Amino acid sequence: MANPADDELALEFGRVLTEQISPDEGPFYDELITAYRSPIPARRDRTLAFGVSPDSVLALALLEVGKVVLQGIWSVLQPMLSGLVHDSADALRAELSEKLKDWIKSKFKKPIPVTIKPDDVQNILTSVREAAARQGMNESQIAEVTKTLTQALAS
Amino acid sequence: MGAIVDPSQLPSATRARFAVLFTIVSLLAFGVGEEAAPFFNRDQTGTNALYNGALSMLAVLGAGTLYYLFHSLVRSRSFGKCQTLERGDALESAILEICKRFSLNPPVLLVDNDIRNYDAIAFGFPWRKVILMGRGLRLLYRKSPQEFNARLAHELGHIRNGDIATTFLAEGLVVAGLTFLTLFYLHELLSFVATLVNGWHQWSAAGDSFVRFLADWAFWISRAVVAMLGNTLIAGLWALVLLSEHRSFLRLREFYADIASARAFGPKALKETLGGDQPNPPWYARFLAAHPTVQWRKSVIDRPALLYEPTVARLARLGYVVGMLIAVFGTIHDLPDVDARGSMVVFLKLAFTTIPGAIILVILMTVTLPPAIAIGSLVFRTAAWIELDQRPFTEKALKCLKAVAALVATIWCGLLINPINLAQIIRNPSFAVTRIVDWRADAALVLITALQLVVALPLGSLIIRRLLTAPKETPPRTTTWFFLGVSFYLSIAYIGGGFGELLDPSVPDWLTGIVVLLYMFALSSPWLLMCYLIARRSLKFELLPTSCLAPWVCYTQKL
Numbered sequence: 001m002a003n004p005a006d007d008e009l010a011l012e013f014g015r016v017l018t019e020q021i022s023p024d025e026g027p028f029y030d031e032l033i034t035a036y037r038s039p040i041p042a043r044r045d046r047t048l049a050f051g052v053s054p055d056s057v058l059a060l061a062l063l064e065v066g067k068v069v070l071q072g073i074w075s076v077l078q079p080m081l082s083g084l085v086h087d088s089a090d091a092l093r094a095e096l097s098e099k100l101k102d103w104i105k106s107k108f109k110k111p112i113p114v115t116i117k118p119d120d121v122q123n124i125l126t127s128v129r130e131a132a133a134r135q136g137m138n139e140s141q142i143a144e145v146t147k148t149l150t151q152a153l154a155s
Numbered sequence: 156m157g158a159i160v161d162p163s164q165l166p167s168a169t170r171a172r173f174a175v176l177f178t179i180v181s182l183l184a185f186g187v188g189e190e191a192a193p194f195f196n197r198d199q200t201g202t203n204a205l206y207n208g209a210l211s212m213l214a215v216l217g218a219g220t221l222y223y224l225f226h227s228l229v230r231s232r233s234f235g236k237c238q239t240l241e242r243g244d245a246l247e248s249a250i251l252e253i254c255k256r257f258s259l260n261p262p263v264l265l266v267d268n269d270i271r272n273y274d275a276i277a278f279g280f281p282w283r284k285v286i287l288m289g290r291g292l293r294l295l296y297r298k299s300p301q302e303f304n305a306r307l308a309h310e311l312g313h314i315r316n317g318d319i320a321t322t323f324l325a326e327g328l329v330v331a332g333l334t335f336l337t338l339f340y341l342h343e344l345l346s347f348v349a350t351l352v353n354g355w356h357q358w359s360a361a362g363d364s365f366v367r368f369l370a371d372w373a374f375w376i377s378r379a380v381v382a383m384l385g386n387t388l389i390a391g392l393w394a395l396v397l398l399s400e401h402r403s404f405l406r407l408r409e410f411y412a413d414i415a416s417a418r419a420f421g422p423k424a425l426k427e428t429l430g431g432d433q434p435n436p437p438w439y440a441r442f443l444a445a446h447p448t449v450q451w452r453k454s455v456i457d458r459p460a461l462l463y464e465p466t467v468a469r470l471a472r473l474g475y476v477v478g479m480l481i482a483v484f485g486t487i488h489d490l491p492d493v494d495a496r497g498s499m500v501v502f503l504k505l506a507f508t509t510i511p512g513a514i515i516l517v518i519l520m521t522v523t524l525p526p527a528i529a530i531g532s533l534v535f536r537t538a539a540w541i542e543l544d545q546r547p548f549t550e551k552a553l554k555c556l557k558a559v560a561a562l563v564a565t566i567w568c569g570l571l572i573n574p575i576n577l578a579q580i581i582r583n584p585s586f587a588v589t590r591i592v593d594w595r596a597d598a599a600l601v602l603i604t605a606l607q608l609v610v611a612l613p614l615g616s617l618i619i620r621r622l623l624t625a626p627k628e629t630p631p632r633t634t635t636w637f638f639l640g641v642s643f644y645l646s647i648a649y650i651g652g653g654f655g656e657l658l659d660p661s662v663p664d665w666l667t668g669i670v671v672l673l674y675m676f677a678l679s680s681p682w683l684l685m686c687y688l689i690a691r692r693s694l695k696f697e698l699l700p701t702s703c704l705a706p707w708v709c710y711t712q713k714l
Contacts, residue, residue: 028294035270040271046276048277048319048408051274051409
């Protein structure tokens with residue numbers, strides 16, 4: 001996802017998912033993403049420290065999930081965009097981006113601005129489950145993510 | 156039903172283990188200072204060697220204390236930039252609640268800026284204790300308040316257990332000791348190189364070839380290289396003994412803090428925040444780690460009696476230090492006019508007629524007290540373990556025997572193979588022959604000590620167990636206390652040789668004899684004091700099989 005606009009969209013998608021699935025991390029979302037994108041300092045065994053740190057921050061995993069969902073949506077839209085001339089495709093893409101942003105910001109309450117066939121929804125959800133498992137999410141978390149996205153994509 | 160007692164409320168081994176560490180650092184400074192004396196008198200023989208050792212020891216202990224006085228400055232920057240937690244913050248309220256549970260005055264609370272950091276550390280001084288927290292704890296507080304409480308209770312447990320002063324003072328002593336060792340090693344290395352370069356300069360000025368120089372100096376170089384290798388071995392051995400004890404001491408602190416946390420909020424939250432089991436790190440990483448492995452921590456949370464178990468490793472370390480201590484006493488023979496027979500008396504006479512002699516006496520008394528305290532503490536903890544551990548008695552007895560065997564073996568090992576002896580062998584190779592010839596005397600000494608320990612350790616443990624469980628209606632009689640005190644005092648006095656000196660008709664005056672007795676009394680007094688404190692408790696331990704809070708909590712019954 002090299003396009004800065006897509007990055008921003010994914011960031012927003014991750015934020016909304018985090019607020020819904022792990023609301024405690026919501027207020028720290030930007031801080032967490034910035035922190036985990038910078039190099040992780042070596043863990044030191046300090047005297048009179050607690051000594052063990054949990055690694056499970058859902059926000060990062062949910063950002064990755066957001067990227068996978070957006071990739072899925074764009075790949076569904078790709079045949080439509082490829083039939084247009086370059087300038088028109090860019091304009092349509094920008095317009096769709098704005099609509100998707102609105103949809104994300106509405107916390108998936110507005111209807112999804114594109115029509116996705118049930119098979120495509122299933123394909124996206126399969127990719128999401130795989131990505132979530134790769135990110136270390138447990139079964140119940142994956143189920144919750146899948147449920148949220150099923151409702152969002154079907155709206 | 157009386158008050159709730161848990162193992163963390165029993166006397167911990169903190170001070171005893173700190174005392175042993177203090178002894179090791181003191182011995183290191185004394186032994187190395189005696190041989191190297193890079194800062195004081197160059198004369199490395201007789202009384203001068205002892206003065207050098209004593210002065211080196213004072214220098215190292217002073218440097219360690221200085222480190223402690225400044226540790227707070229360094230520790231407060233452990234996580235980078237940090238700020239004081241604002242008054243009224245939700246985290247502050249939660250921590251104050253834990254402080255109330257522990258009956259602690261609230262510490263100064265600092266927090267850093269790294270959201271990834273879920274760790275916290277305790278440091279400071281008795282008058283200003285500090286908890287530095289990672290910003291990640293703010294997130295953890297929202298996500299899982301129970302885990303937050305468990306983590307902070309662990310840190311406050313360090314404060315409640317009195318770990319801050321002992322741990323950072325110990326760290327100061329270890330750093331000072333290792334620095335002194337490095338300086339000694341560098342001094343020896345540079346002296347070797349400087350002598351070689353000077354020799355070559357003089358040689359080349361005379362117009363001779365390098366090959367002839369090497370041929371002429373071959374004997375000196377080979378001896379110097381052997382000495383350097385020997386010094387490397389000595390430095391390595393000191394570092395091994397020091398690090399082994401220090402890291403083990405740090406790991407023990409963590410167990411006690413975990414127990415304090417589990418006691419306050421239950422073992423479940425603590426085990427959850429410790430996370431899942433992790434792969435076992437390699438042995439050297441475990442050896443140097445300041446924290447035990449997660450699996451090990453969890454097993455101690457489930458069975459705190461493990462902390463009191465007289466393990467082979469724990470007793471082996473103590474035994475080696477006791478052996479080294481006996482070897483240091485051997486250096487008293489280096490004093491002029493002191494022969495092997497009358498060494499103690501003549502040494503004490505010197506101690507009371509010269510100021511440096513008095514200083515050395517004080518230092519020797521200082522380093523001999525800690526092992527006495529450690530052995531007393533060991534006896535007490537063994538008694539508590541016999542009472543608390545639910546395994547069959549035969550299994551426990553076998554463990555005790557193994558541990559005592561390890562103690563005896565390592566006393567002998569420490570007596571024969573120690574850095575002080577190695578240094579003497581390097582200085583004077585014939586000393587090795589003397590040691591080999593004297594092996595029977597050493598063996599006899601170790602055998603006597605072993606017999607005393609084999610009898611004294613289990614017997615002492617059983618007596619204390621009896622005292623712990625004795626009903627109040629039949630408390631230990633005065634004669635029991637008298638017998639306990641006198642027997643221990645006599646055994647210490649016997650080991651020290653004080654009575655031997657008193658019975659010797661050549662002893663010139665009674666004043667010295669009385670001083671010997673007072674010295675031996677000082678050695679046994681911590682043990683006597685401990686016996687008194689245990690008796691005053693008059694507790695009956697009852698393991699509660701299940702409890703919603705902690706399955707291992709013990710209840711005392713007012714008897």
